[in-house]
Amino acid sequence: MDEKNQLDNQAKNIPQESDTADITRRSFLRGATGATLGVAALFAVGYEVSTLSDPQSPTWPRKTARGPYESHYAEITLNINGIGHQLKVPHHRSLLTVLREDLGLTGTKKSCNLGQCGACTVLMDGLSVYSCFVLAADGIGKKIETIEGLSSGIALHPVQQAFIKHMGSQCGHCTPGMIMSAVGLLRHNSEPGEDDVRMALSGNLCRCGNYPNEVNAVLDAAGAFRPSVRTKVHDEFDRAPLITAVDVFPDSSSAALPPPSNVPALDAREKATGAARYSGDIGWHSDDPVHRPLIAKVIRSPYALATIGDIDDSEARKLPGYRGMVTFRDIPQFQAEVIKPSGRSSVKSDRLFLNSVARYVGDAIAAIAADDLDTALEAVQRVRVDFRPQRAFPDAEFNLAHDIRAIHPGSVAGFGGPQPANRPTIEYKRGDVDLGFKQADLIIEGRYETPIQCHVPIEPHAVVAHVEGDRVTFWDSQQSVFAAQDVLATALGIPRENVRVISRYVGGGFGSKCTDTLGKTCYQAIAAMLSQKTGRPVRLEYTLKELMFAEDTRNPFVFYMKTGVKGDGTITALECKAIQRTGGYASSGPAVVSVAGEGIINTYRVPNYWYHGYSVYTSSPVGGEFRGFGHPQAVFAREVHMDEVAAALGMDPVDFRRRNSLHTGDSIETSVEPDVRLMNIAAEQCLVAGAKAIGWSRWEPHTVKSGRIRRGLGVRFSQEHTGRNASNGLVWMDRDGKLHVPIGSGNLGTNSHTGIAVIVANVLGVPVEQLNVYWGDTETCAWDFVSDASRAIHCHGKAMHNAAIDLRGQLHARKRGITAPRTDFTPHFYPKTDINPYVDETTGRIIPNPDPKLSPGTEALARKIVADGGTVGLGFYVWNPAVEAWGASFAEVEVDMETGQVTVLKLVAAHDCGKVIHRPGAEAQVHGGTIMGFGYAMTEELLIDPHNGIPMNPSLYEYRPPSALDIPPLVPILVEAAVEAGPFGAKGLGENPMFNAAAAIANAIFNATGVRMREIPFTWRRVYDDLKHAGKLA
């Protein structure tokens, strides 16, 4: 049967007779039952391929047999922080579990639980160990110290004090483990050098990339702190002329803007002491709102594509402590509006929170709940699922070329749902590319590829759901409590007002914890269904594997780029076809391929362009939101491509960027408006400052380089993110005169909440410490859209700024004797800059002239404050698409021509983030995002087996996020091009440092070797193979 017929039959689910005999033999060999036909059909390749060992087989083909299920208990005494505790624990329980769950000492964090990250570090007889790898019984007779034992009463340990002073925490989830490692170091080495400190912290991963601050903090605690060369910040800012008319101080008529603040992060102390309670910590303390919730475990598909028959939990029901199961058959059907740039669609979301067809390995099918984790793990393995595997289709280009409809009824994910292969998800067009190419003197083409990246926040997702009557409360780790409220209400088919989402601390988000559309995993709804079924609160917590590939990831891309230039370096035309793997479901795929397009077209002056992007369904992990949202991929491809263009012209790469760069006032195309004139951007200044810091004057073409070890310089230059959509602001003063700032955006560790507090404090003319700042509760905070897209300071901050102005006006009115409580709840805003078109996520329509009305929740909150005798200020802001951040980064590398090893000697990152509000917060975003982008460039890729769609390396040993010993010297440069629309002129920053590493390093490798890297990451294998292919191996 030829391949086309085979594919057609797959799509129609027809068995193929010729395979029967082979299948029987294979089944016999492995003793499998059931699910035989599909397994053979999975492997359309000729050679002998292993079959998956049957997950339902009673004898797992390793080591030992499974026997009766029973726990053995021991009475033990453990010395924790100097206190003896008598406990009765099962033999197999880890010290970590005992600390957290039996003793309520949740300062020690649970993260990977496999000894691969360090978050659970404690000291045992003075030595740092992973408590998840220590059996509780092995703690007997040892002196165990945790974060809680470091401070006596109010006095903090010097390391904790230093962490507060140096902003040692961003999200804070790695902090307790890191502090314990540092304490262990200082006990036996009171005068460590920087290398000693890095070595002591080398077993503690920090995904926020806060290593520079952490190292500085430990050196300071040791009395050895000197501002490290690695985190030097230039003192001179390039200031473009300010064009703001904002009146900042009550008694000032000048347009002076406040200098950047240096206040400690608002939650620094809670994080440094382990007192911060993340959603996984809730339930183990007597003062928690819920106690000992049931434990849920999700039943996930081991196949990349499978239909599902019976799901039988009869064996699980025999377990005492088993509480029940929900499957896809139990969840409410719901209608979902799918995002579309225009028009209205009643297309359902292509994904439910439990699915009837498994469309990627790890897809959620059903879930069980039990009294405790042991029972839950036993139960989840006893549930028999009749999976009927189909052939997997993991390759996007193949799926597009053949318009594969096996996964969804359309190979392409469009804004309106699945669509055929000949319709791109998004297109941006300007001018006439064919004409433009005819005008060109030179045409360059290239193909560029980026991999799957995993967020791997140090805190895996964890939610507790409690259904009471017709209301549900979620204690979640959530970037966007209001969006989650909306989405989960829709997913569960209940009114939004009946849902409350609380999230005070998020142990790292990066986009992975933003439940802002129905296309996300909506794992919280699984917990809610189980809570409703059992009548108890339910906790659902991810394992490392669930975190790495069952949850959403970063979309991998292939870009085909073609650029035409004149001999003098002017670009005449640009065409880009982008093929993006979106995985088994669309999730953020269509939006990401669109934003990638904006990334391709919005940096240079290009009179004729055509971008067409395809978000293609594949049998692989799903692409969701991830820091940069299409830009890291697009900027890598385009900046390597432009470097190729510059090289073909014989032009200096920086000169080429300067020649073609957009400037303030130039026109760009955005998804909300086709023709926008750029507000103030410091594009030129970023290039100049960065070039100077790396020493670009040393640049020489690769042709003069020789020897086994070669050095090179590279540049990356691009437009960057600064927000989207609308925000509400609310600031209030109570009857006693105390000021309150209820921030609606999430606390992922970016310290935007500190920055927003600084903005409000500056407007009101008070010290930040006088403000009562709180956040993370849909019931008590001002509505904000979502905490992503680098929008917290620029968008929510502007709305809060406006609210503070409004409050100031209300207070002035009181002073003048107008004391009647307000009845008009129109928010304050600046008509010239603050009301702009935006995409309504629920309908998919662009709202061209939004009504500056508060969300109902914010208004209700305001009314309640007034009714209670308080004074409230209200603000509103919609992201102004004319506001764009900008940046340039530079890399110097050394390449070993014999091995392909690349050493990055220095990275310089210059960001135009508008006015800097909170200096430590801004710098931390720069080094943090750069380090995450460094991992993306050098080591991180989730590999998918091309035969069966199974992720091959879902462990941190093989995925390789950078440790404290891996990061290069980094020079962050902040350039302030203030914009009238921003709060005190601020723009966004959070995602932008993700773009710093990949292209700059690729271009530096080319400058060193003459070999063009068009794929990331630059593993030794990849660089070696490319050197060899080019005939340049030493």
Added chain:
Amino acid sequence: MSLWQISVDEPRPFELLQPTSVNEALELGARHGSEAAFLAGGCDLLDHLKHQTMTPHYVINLKGIAELRYTSIAKEKIDLGALITLGEIERNRELAQLLPGLVEAARRVATPQIRNLGTLGGNLLQDSRCGYYRGPWYCYRAGGITCDAHHGINAEHAIFGGDRCYTVSPSDLAPLLVALDATARIAGDRNEVPLTDLFVGPDENILAMHRLKPGELLLGVSVPRRANQRSRFIKYAMRQSWDFALASVSVVFNAEAGRCRDCRIVLGGIAPTPWRSFTAEQEIEGKPLVATNIDSAARAAIAGARPLKHNEYKLGLVKKLVRTALGELSA
């Protein structure tokens, strides 16, 4: 990761047994046979237990056996007990003088926290880290009928010694101790075995990385002391922390009158067992360590290598490792 392994990350309940002597441990092992697993530092076993790829009814904890934790430095030899931790080796100043390569190797294992838990014995006897083997693929080593790495992604697999299975030995201490001509002390049926004979390749046994039979226990290793001995260990991994070696080199020789005697060059991370490179040793045995010899040794070290589709870069790494280690020892 099959159906449950994705959601599973804690051990199935087991009974923890705490022998206090070697004989007691052997007796327990004999009594429970394949229903028991031995626990040392736990850095390998707990990974299997938490994924429930191993579900023993009994776990025999060796950490309570004081007679297995010793570091004994005598005139003729150095004896190291199987249960000393990598951290204890790393911090031992006397060992750093006598066996610098060993301390260098210990220092390069994983992270400080793992070194404080992991033991010498556990590091030597640890199981393959091949991602296919540890995942749900039913490969030879897992009892199946193929090697998925061979026609899959094999960037971290063997360039020497592969035979149907292409895994690599993940230990950093094993190649260094083999280069030191260490002897393994074993309780049970045998007494002493050259350490190099303890490891087994897939050509002989595709299911295990070492030859310990059920009922045997590794007690420790014994290293002969030699005058004028020099040793060096270098490991290449993409991260400077956590990672298993993509390639490592262990060099040991006696420096006598400016020449290398009894030299051993053992490669790690590139074969299913610690790989002694006789061809490289021949280039420098009995000769002074000068650039030409060093270069010949480096090139000889990859002679006969059979790289797979994705791991040819290991040839470059091995050459550089051998050249660098010899170069540093020649100073």
